[in-house]
Amino acid sequence: MSTFQLDSHYGRFGGCYAPETLMPALIELEAAFVEARAEPEFRERLRRLLRDFGGRPTPLFHAERLGAEWGLDLWLKREDLLHTGAHKLNNALGQALLAQRMGKTRILAETGAGQHGVACATVCALLGLDCVVYMGEMDAQRQVPNVERMELLGARVVIVRAGQRTLKDAINEALRAWVGDPDAHYLLGSALGPHPFPTIVAFFHEPIGKEAAAQYREQAQTDQPDLVLACVGGGSNAIGLFRGFMDNPEVALVGVEAGGTGSAPGEHAARWAGGREGVLHGCKTLVLCDDDGQILATHSVSAGLDYPAVGPEHAQLAEQGRARYLSASDDEALAGFAALARFEGILPALESSHALGWLLARREDWRGMSVLLGLSGRGDKDLATVLPLLGGTR
Amino acid sequence: MTGRMKALLAAPSPGPGPGIAPYITAGDGGLERTLAVLHGLERGGAVCVELGLPFSDPLADGPALQAAAQRSLEAGTTPDATLEVIRSYRDQGGKLPILLFSYSNPLWVGLGGLRASAERLAEAGGDGFVVPDLPPEEADELCAACDELDLGTVFFATPRSSIERIRSAARASSGFLYAIGRVGVTGLRTSFDDEVLDWLDFVRELAGNTPLAVGFGVAEPADIRALAGHTDLAICGTALVNHLHNTAGTPEDAAASAQALVTRLSQATRD
Numbered sequence: 223m224s225t226f227q228l229d230s231h232y233g234r235f236g237g238c239y240a241p242e243t244l245m246p247a248l249i250e251l252e253a254a255f256v257e258a259r260a261e262p263e264f265r266e267r268l269r270r271l272l273r274d275f276g277g278r279p280t281p282l283f284h285a286e287r288l289g290a291e292w293g294l295d296l297w298l299k300r301e302d303l304l305h306t307g308a309h310k311l312n313n314a315l316g317q318a319l320l321a322q323r324m325g326k327t328r329i330l331a332e333t334g335a336g337q338h339g340v341a342c343a344t345v346c347a348l349l350g351l352d353c354v355v356y357m358g359e360m361d362a363q364r365q366v367p368n369v370e371r372m373e374l375l376g377a378r379v380v381i382v383r384a385g386q387r388t389l390k391d392a393i394n395e396a397l398r399a400w401v402g403d404p405d406a407h408y409l410l411g412s413a414l415g416p417h418p419f420p421t422i423v424a425f426f427h428e429p430i431g432k433e434a435a436a437q438y439r440e441q442a443q444t445d446q447p448d449l450v451l452a453c454v455g456g457g458s459n460a461i462g463l464f465r466g467f468m469d470n471p472e473v474a475l476v477g478v479e480a481g482g483t484g485s486a487p488g489e490h491a492a493r494w495a496g497g498r499e500g501v502l503h504g505c506k507t508l509v510l511c512d513d514d515g516q517i518l519a520t521h522s523v524s525a526g527l528d529y530p531a532v533g534p535e536h537a538q539l540a541e542q543g544r545a546r547y548l549s550a551s552d553d554e555a556l557a558g559f560a561a562l563a564r565f566e567g568i569l570p571a572l573e574s575s576h577a578l579g580w581l582l583a584r585r586e587d588w589r590g591m592s593v594l595l596g597l598s599g600r601g602d603k604d605l606a607t608v609l610p611l612l613g614g615t616r
Numbered sequence: 617m618t619g620r621m622k623a624l625l626a627a628p629s630p631g632p633g634p635g636i637a638p639y640i641t642a643g644d645g646g647l648e649r650t651l652a653v654l655h656g657l658e659r660g661g662a663v664c665v666e667l668g669l670p671f672s673d674p675l676a677d678g679p680a681l682q683a684a685a686q687r688s689l690e691a692g693t694t695p696d697a698t699l700e701v702i703r704s705y706r707d708q709g710g711k712l713p714i715l716l717f718s719y720s721n722p723l724w725v726g727l728g729g730l731r732a733s734a735e736r737l738a739e740a741g742g743d744g745f746v747v748p749d750l751p752p753e754e755a756d757e758l759c760a761a762c763d764e765l766d767l768g769t770v771f772f773a774t775p776r777s778s779i780e781r782i783r784s785a786a787r788a789s790s791g792f793l794y795a796i797g798r799v800g801v802t803g804l805r806t807s808f809d810d811e812v813l814d815w816l817d818f819v820r821e822l823a824g825n826t827p828l829a830v831g832f833g834v835a836e837p838a839d840i841r842a843l844a845g846h847t848d849l850a851i852c853g854t855a856l857v858n859h860l861h862n863t864a865g866t867p868e869d870a871a872a873s874a875q876a877l878v879t880r881l882s883q884a885t886r887d
Contacts, residue, residue: 237753238753239749239754240751241675242751242771242777243772243796243800243801245751245781246776384679385673394673394675397675398675398676398678401800402799402800402801404776404799499724500720500724501719501720501724503673503675504749509721511721511725514722514725514726515671515722515724516671516721516726517672517721
C-alpha cells in the first residue's frame with residue numbers, strides 16, 4: 223500500500239504506528255510538506271523569517287579558553303543565540319508556515335523544557351495563529367519562566383496531570399487533542415513520532431548542520447572537525463547538526479543522552495543503555511520500557527532530555543554504526559554548565575550541558591582534537607534548577 | 617479463522633439489531649473479576665468481547681479508559697496474565713470469540729513481537745486482534761501470522777478516512793471493520809444522527825463482505841436502536857468499563873452487573 227509519497231521508515235525504525243483517527247491528518251500533512259518543500263516561494267519565506275526574525279545564521283564560536291582548559295580545540299554552534307533561546311524555533315517556524323499554508327488556524331504543541339512551547343507561542347504570535355501548548359505538571363513546575371513566557375505570548379498552556387506528568391504525557395494529550403480538531407496542526411517539537419514528523423522536523427533543522435560545516439571550514443581553515451557532539455532527547459538539534467556531517471566519514475558523531483542519577487529504571491533517560499526496540503508515540507524506535515512493554519518513568523535534571531524514546535533516525539544511525547550514543551549524568555551536566563559559564567561567559571541550557579559534561583569527563587580521549595559541539599539552547603530557563611545544585615552566595 | 621469467529625462473522629447478531637460486542641480492560645478490579653465478567657457478558661447475550669490489554673500510554677483513549685488501564689497496571693496485570701484469563705475462560709467452557717485489544721508496544725516487547733503474540737494468543741484460545749496503533753500500512757507481519765493461525769484482524773475507518781483507505785482497511789480485516797462514527801478519542805458520546813448513519817451505510821457498502829462494527833460512544837439502548845440496520849456489531853466500551861468500576865462487591869457481583877448491562881443493550885431492539 224503506497225499511502226505516503228516519502229519513505230516512512232529509517233531502516234527497521236520509524237514508520238507510522240498511528241491510530242486511524244490520526245492517519246488522514248498525517249497523510250494530509252505529508253502531502254502539504256512535499257508540495258511546500260518544492261516551492262521556491264515557501265522556502266524563500268522561511269529563509270527570510272529565519273534570518274530576519276530568528277537571527278540565522280547563528281554563529282560558530284571558537285571557545286578558546288575552555289578548549290585550552292580541556293586540552294582540545296572547541297567550537298560551539300550557537301543555537302542558544304537563535305530567537306527564543308534555542309534551536310526549537312527552526313522547526314516551529316517551518317511547521318507553522320506549513321500549517322498556515324494548509325489553512326489551519328490553530329497550533330497544538332507539547333513541551334518538555336518549555337523551549338518548544340515558547341518557540342510555538344512565538345511563531346503563532348508572529349503569524350496570527352491560535353496556540354495551545356500541552357505541558358506536564360512536573361515540567362511546568364520546574365520551568366515556571368517558560369510557562370509565563372508562553373502565556374505572555376498569547377498561548378494557552380494546558381497542564382497535563384496524567385501519567386508521569388512530563389513530556390511523554392504531554393505528547394499523548396496533544397495527540398488526543400489533534401484527533402478531535404481538524405482545524406488544528408499538531409506542531410510536534412522533536413524528530414520523533416509517526417511519519418512524516420521525523421522527516422519534517424529534521425528537514426527544518428538542517429540549517430544547523432549546513433551552516434556549521436561551512437562556518438567550520440571557513441573559520442578553522444580545516445575541512446572538518448574530528449568530532450561533532452550534541453545532546454539527544456528526542457534528537458532534533460542533534461539530527462539537524464549531524465545532517466551537515468553525516469556524509470563525511472572522517473567526522474565522528476556522538477549524541478549524549480541523559481544519564482540521570484543512576485542506571486536503575488526510572489533514574490535516567492538513557493535509551494541506548496536500557497532501551498528496547500518498541501513503539502511509542504507512533505514510531506518504532508528504542509524505548510525505555512519494562513518486560514511487559516509498559517513505558518518506564520525517566521529522570522533527568524534537564525526537562526528536555528527527560529523522554530523514554532528517541533527519534534528513529536538516531537536509532538538507525540546507531541545501528542549502522544554511523545553515530546554513537548552515550549550518556550552524561552546529572553552531575554556531569556552540571557559540571558559542564560559551570561565550566562562554560564566560568565570560562566566563556568555563556569550559560570548553556572541543561573540539555574546542551576549534557577554534551578559539555580560528557581566532553582569534560584572524557585576530554586583525555588579527545589586531547590588535541592577538534593570538537594564541534596551543538597549548543598542547542600541557553601540556560602536562563604534553568605536557573606531555578608541549577609542554583610540550588612551548584613550553589614552560590616545565597 | 618477459528619470456528620467461533622467464523623460463526624460470528626456468518627451471523628453477527630441473534631436479533632434484529634446489531635450484535636453487542638463489549639470492551640473491557642483486563643485486570644481492572646483484578647483478573648479474577650475479569651474472568652467472571654467474561655462469563656457474565658456471555659450470559660447477557662454478548663456476541664464477542666474485546667479484551668483490553670492495559671498499556672501505560674494509550675493515546676487513542678479518553679480519560680475513562682486511561683484510568684482503567686492505570687488501575688489494572690497498578691493491580692499488577694501483565695500481558696502473560698491477560699492471556700491466562702482467556703485460557704481460563706476457555707477451560708471453564710466460555711464460548712465467546714475474544715479479540716485481544718492491545719497497543720503495539722506490549723505486543724512487541726511484552727509478548728515477544730507480532731508473530732509471537734499471534735502464536736501465544738491462538739494457543740491461549742483467543743480469536744483475533746484489535747491493535748489501534750497498527751494501521752494496515754504497518755500490519756503485514758501481523759496479518760500474515762493471523763492468517764496462518766486462523767485469527768481475525770480488525771482495522772478502522774473514521775469519517776476522515778478516504779474511500780481508498782476504508783476499502784483497504786476492510787480488505788485487511790479478516791474479522792470485522794471497526795467504524796468510528798466521529799473524530800476524537802474514546803469515552804465521548806456520539807450522537808447517531810442521520811449524518812453518522814448515512815456515513816455508516818456508505819462504509820458498509822465499501823466494506824463489501826466484511827462485517828461492520830461501530831464503536832466510540834455507544835452507551836445506551838437508544839444507541840443500539842438507532843444503529844439497527846446500519847451495522848452488524850456495536851462495541852460498548854467506556855460505558856461498560858465505568859459501570860463495572862462503579863460496581864462494588866465480589867467478582868460474581870461484577871459479572872451480574874455486566875450481564876444486566878449487556879442484556880439491556882441486546883434486548884434494546886427486541887422490545
